[in-house]
Amino acid sequence: MAENYQKAVAENEEILRKFDKESDYRRLTGFSARIVAAIAITFSLFQLYTAAFGVLDAMIQRSIHIAFGLSLIFLLYPARSSWSRDKIHPVDVIFAIMGAAAPLYIVVFYKQLVLRAGTVNTVDYIIGLIAVLLVLEAARRVVGWPMVTIACLFLVYALLGPYIPGQLAHRGVDLSSLVQHLFYTTEGIFGIPIGVSSTFIFLFILFGAYLEKTGMGQFFIDLANAVAGWASGGPAKVAVLSSGLMGTVSGSSVANVVGTGSFTIPMMKSLGYKPEFAGAVEATASTGGQLMPPIMGAAAFLMAEFTQIPYVRIIGAAVIPALLYYFGVWTGVHLEAKRLGLRGLNREELPKIKKILMERGHLFIPLIAIVYLLVTGYTPMKAALYAIVLSIGCSMLRKNTRISFTDIVKGLEQGARGALGVIAATACAGIIIGVVTQTGLGLKMGSTLVSMANGNLFLTLFFTMITSLILGMGVPTTANYVITSTIAAPALLMMKVPVLAAHMFAFYFGIIADVTPPVALAAFAGAGIAKANPLRTGINASKLAVAAFLVPYIFVYNPALLLINVHALDIVEIAITSVIGIIGVGSAVAGFLITDESWIERVIFFIGGILLVTPGIKTDLIGAVLLVVGFLIQRQKLSKVKALKPAVNKTK
Structure with a gap:
């Protein structure tokens, strides 16, 4: 059974790659595979070390985490689907170096950035802008277009705020301030999500x-x-x-x-x-x-x-x-x-x-x-x-x-x-x-x-x-x-x-x-x-x-x-009514409880089920009555079917 399972998983790898971008990585061999493995193993060891002996300052911990992540993403996920999965394209090597360097810029110049207290110079701005674009590209390669599209729409929204009609309008954000907020604070890329990651x-x-x-x-x-x-x-x-x-x-x-x-x-x-x-x-x-x-x-x-x-x-x-x-x-x-x-x-x-x-x-x-x-x-x-x-x-x-x-x-x-x-x-x-x-x-x-x-x-x-x-x-x-x-x-x-x-x-x-x-x-x-x-x-x-x-x-x-x-009794009551209600709705969707249901029976079971999962004594009572009525109709119908079968067999 285990062999059949492994064989089936192998046969369906193509399906996984089709629907899950995370599986569409390179299968490297030789020297490049060893380099990638070394980076990945070092990444895991870094995470284990900080877990065991203490997490670093938030920005430093998160910067190193993203540096490892981006470099591996660009080495393992090709920029274009037509590129080879057996070797790393030179363009992806450049992306990997940039992906590691941009977050590590914060680690190397951490004290200077702190002393500048949120003010970014030209170099900071360029590095930050590159980093934002690299994050979007990494997400495109691994997660796919849906999320990148949402992120890009949000960026456009930030920049074009004054021109948006209605309640969603805002005073707007210039590109420099946006980059500073996204890359040099813990409110953007280095916020809670990457902190938890x-x-x-x-x-x-x-x-x-x-x-x-x-x-x-x-x-x-x-x-x-x-x-x-x-x-x-x-x-x-x-x-x-x-x-x-x-x-x-x-x-x-x-x-x-x-x-x-x-x-x-x-x-x-x-x-x-x-x-x-x-x-x-x-x-x-x-x-x-x-x-x-x-x-x-x-x-x-x-x-x-x-x-x-x-x-x-x-x-x-x-x-x-x-x-x-x-x-x-x-x-x-x-x-x-x-x-x-x-x-x-x-x-x-x-x-x-x-x-x-x-x-x-x-x-x-x-x-x-x-x-x-x-x-x-x-x-x-x-x-x-x-x-x-x-x-x-x-x-x-x-x-x-x-x-x-x-x-x-x-x-x-x-x-x-x-x-x-x-x-x-x-x-x-x-x-x-x-x-x-x-x-x-x-x-x-x-x-x-x-x-x-x-x-x-x-x-x-x-x-x-x-x-x-x-x-x-x-x-x-x-x-x-x-x-x-x-x-x-x-x-x-x-x-x-x-x-x-x-x-x-x-x-x-x-x-x-x-x-x-x-x-x-x-x-x-x-x-x-x-x-x-x-x-x-x-x-x-x-x-x-x-x-x-x-x-x-x-x-x-x-x-x-x-x-x-x-209170404990509340949990029991809610659980019981919810379970019975789900059975009612489930039978309405399936069109079957103990025998096939007519459309009227399905409506009875659906409404009864909904009322039971809705809190309240009145709704529970009405829902229970409807389900009992539906069940009795089903029993009567099943009895007729059973009585009809011997008669049909006898005629034959």
Whole structure:
């Protein structure tokens, strides 16, 4: 099974490269490969050193971090898609040198820059302008055009403020002041996003690299197979479970689709699922990994910094919504399997859970340890550092998971490579934040959305949802959260929505953009593996993700779902009504509960489900009555079908 999994992953590398720019790097050999490996390993060692012995001054730490990141990006990602992936083009060497030199200018002349107290001379201005352009180019190569386009629009907005009509107008910023703000302060490129990348995020990515070296991905798939592979529609449920588990260490929904989907999508198709549905299941489950604590695609660290809410509090608040999301996906998968009469795999074909845990259960220790360390008060950086050491140590407990010294060194290189997408995205996001802080665009956008909604909370939520879905298209998780929290969340804060609920609302819909047409990258990647129609796959994925479209509204109207000012009984009540409501909505979307539904039944179940997930005793009672009525209609219809079958058989 492990060999088949590795073979499937290899076969789908082209699909990953097509939909995920982060995988489109050079495969170097010889001297150039050794140079790149040396830079990457040194980068990881620098991060480990500062984590162990103390982080440097903010600007210096972040400058060195970006210098390493930019140089590696330009060496590994060609400027043009037509350039060779086997050797480094001379132009990219020049870009790499400039990419390292521009941020290091701050390190070398740090004292002089501090003494000038924000005043930039001609050399400073030229270096800063070059650095901004290099960050945009690095983001284009790794992240792709969507985010670079957004950043460029923000730069144009900053420069042309006086000429913009309406509420979004501002007095304007000259180019010199803009460059100074973006490159020589901690309000722009060197702001919170890159600060978090240079401390917490890098170490968690390195932790994920070592977990992969120990075979954690295959362990999750085997474990999910053992738990759910035998059930109705077993492979689809395996996809939901394995992708949820991978989400605890993964930072990319597209990479998650290809990693676990290489194995689960063919299995789903072999048991009778349509290709569009198989691809959609994997895409929806993998996208949910970005919502699953403790890492949440690294957005949890950024959220903690932006909101000044402790990290442990963030991941605690995210647990129930994430579980409801996966429950919604699981419900959709189960109902589709029942509707089509799909069986699971034979138990003889599946790995035994006892054997899996005996042989590889120790791989869970680092994950358990990192959660324990975070809960007991360790900083995320220290928790990740200890977890890295523990993951290497735990791998040594069994021969089949043991990693060699070469694997340890390669893990350092792989971790640095894995961080490049985050570095490019967070540095580019810094440009967007810099423009927002200098022009006040966040408050202007918030005011505009509230004005459009005429002060109505539901309409404000709806407009914020649409804004987040648009801003999240084709943008990786960390940058996605930065953009949506900066542009969309302020509207909710103006409506007195709790800070955590407002940020989580914008974050959820930014992430769900990965499965929402027209730019549903995760769904398109799943369609590529399933050989399905991309648009139909995206539509199926949106249906399966119906819980994700409901849960954010629930926790805004009832923050108790995020454990805000909550009692235990409140949590139980909300969880029960939300679960039943999601079943109702899920059955309406699937058109099946215990038998096929008419359009009237679907309306009854949909309205009943919505009312149950909406907080309030009256809505809960009406919703419950509607669902009971719908269920009784379904039972009566099923009884007639069963009674009709013997009569038909007897006639024959």
